[in-house]
Amino acid sequence: MNLARREPRWAVTFTVLLGLILQVLPLPEWLSVVRPPFIVLAVIYWGIYAPHAGGIFAPWLAGLGLDVFKGDVLGQNALAVALVAYIAMSLHQRLRNQTLIQQSLFVFVVMSLNELVVWAIEGWSGHPGTTPWRWIQPMIGAMVWPFVSMLLSRTHVRI
Amino acid sequence: MAVFGSGSSRSFGGRGPSFGFRFFCYAVVSVVLMFYDRRGGWLDTARYGLQATVYPLQLAVNSPSAAWRWLKESFTTRETLQAEVDSLRLQLRDQQLIAMRQAALESENATLRGLSSALPEVIEKRLIGEVISKETSTLRQRLIINRGASSGVFKAQPVITGEGVIGQVFRLGPFSSEIILITDAEHALPVRVLRSGVPTIAVGTGRSTALELPFVPSNYDVKVGDLLVTSGLDKVFPYGLPVARVTKIEKDPAQSLAQITAVPLARIEAEREVLFIWSRANHPAAPATPAALAVEAPAK
Numbered sequence A: 001m002n003l004a005r006r007e008p009r010w011a012v013t014f015t016v017l018l019g020l021i022l023q024v025l026p027l028p029e030w031l032s033v034v035r036p037p038f039i040v041l042a043v044i045y046w047g048i049y050a051p052h053a054g055g056i057f058a059p060w061l062a063g064l065g066l067d068v069f070k071g072d073v074l075g076q077n078a079l080a081v082a083l084v085a086y087i088a089m090s091l092h093q094r095l096r097n098q099t100l101i102q103q104s105l106f107v108f109v110v111m112s113l114n115e116l117v118v119w120a121i122e123g124w125s126g127h128p129g130t131t132p133w134r135w136i137q138p139m140i141g142a143m144v145w146p147f148v149s150m151l152l153s154r155t156h157v158r159i
Numbered sequence B: 001m002a003v004f005g006s007g008s009s010r011s012f013g014g015r016g017p018s019f020g021f022r023f024f025c026y027a028v029v030s031v032v033l034m035f036y037d038r039r040g041g042w043l044d045t046a047r048y049g050l051q052a053t054v055y056p057l058q059l060a061v062n063s064p065s066a067a068w069r070w071l072k073e074s075f076t077t078r079e080t081l082q083a084e085v086d087s088l089r090l091q092l093r094d095q096q097l098i099a100m101r102q103a104a105l106e107s108e109n110a111t112l113r114g115l116s117s118a119l120p121e122v123i124e125k126r127l128i129g130e131v132i133s134k135e136t137s138t139l140r141q142r143l144i145i146n147r148g149a150s151s152g153v154f155k156a157q158p159v160i161t162g163e164g165v166i167g168q169v170f171r172l173g174p175f176s177s178e179i180i181l182i183t184d185a186e187h188a189l190p191v192r193v194l195r196s197g198v199p200t201i202a203v204g205t206g207r208s209t210a211l212e213l214p215f216v217p218s219n220y221d222v223k224v225g226d227l228l229v230t231s232g233l234d235k236v237f238p239y240g241l242p243v244a245r246v247t248k249i250e251k252d253p254a255q256s257l258a259q260i261t262a263v264p265l266a267r268i269e270a271e272r273e274v275l276f277i278w279s280r281a282n283h284p285a286a287p288a289t290p291a292a293l294a295v296e297a298p299a300k
Helices: A009-024 A029-033 A038-049 A057-070 A076-090 A092-096 A100-124 A132-153 B019-039 B042-074 B078-113
Strands: B123-136 B141-145 B158-160 B165-172 B177-181 B188-193 B199-204 B211-217 B227-230 B242-250 B257-264 B273-279
Touching (some): A076 A092, A100 A132, B042 B123, B141 B165, B188 B242
Antiparallel strands (some): B141 B177, B158 B165, B188 B227, B199 B211
């Protein structure tokens, strides 16, 4: 049986693109601190529920888009998002059977890893300061995960 | 965590390489990209193309706030508009007064310099650009403007507003460009105190309302309220564009350098439009050329 054919490619493309737009939408600084990292959330969701639809290419491309958008070093977010996608895909069978709260914990861990990778690359590429606020992002991601997951589950029929 | 790239991904037989292998490939590509992006070179061309690709998306992302502005503008009351027209009229009268004296001053200056006629304006050409998006965080102070190489904009071109210098072109796309603001923590601008002629460097702080002058010795003549203008020594900006006004000077007897803060004249947070400028070549106020900056070798 070919699972990829039953996976919602259009929903994946659309929601990841939407995540990219939401992530770069200009907001006042205090609001952008608490903005959940939408791309990463979408990538984790599709990594778990449709690991064959976008593969690692779609998340990687979305991360690259984020790099171009934000003027970061090319490949920085691409690598971090691809890493998140890879972990979610590798563990998708286990994660599918977990409750939303358990998944939130997983989201927190991977997002911290994502943030760590970006932070390390920024340090290596010689960016000066960094705000400590960035480390709240995984927390916020974990908090909104149940809602994002419920919303995204409406876009497709879970196999 | 022991299952990475193993059993779970291979459970669908004949589906191509495993997740682990594919991730490895993308990771390698990313690292190569990062490496060459830092080095500059051929990736600049790639970025140029990418910038064009994401431009529609940038416009889309900006559309909600643009729509909101349009709505707000179309529903402004007659009174507000009238007030705005009145204040603009007043401003125009003030500017006309200044311009009236300008012509006289220019010819006077020409006489003093022993020239037969006044010099033409150093800014040869200007182009208005609209701000598409704005990032004013501590890490990065950037603008995206809807003008790019197709409008003749070039890399490291000076960008100003009606009030003063705002930044320079940092990355160039075909239809858009990224401006690094003078307040960006990675930006430094050679300036001169207009009153006393003290040359120094204005460094961005990451806050859109402050510049620092970290290299002024305590005994130099700088006062609160002094106007800073570009010195033209950076090969980018012509001489004499207003930049900032000194707001705070702290002198510690134990330190040889004073701590000076200045406020940029351009209202960075509020600006919707900017001006790209082209300087007249060979004008005395034009940005210094490498030849002009070179120290002459002693004659033998």
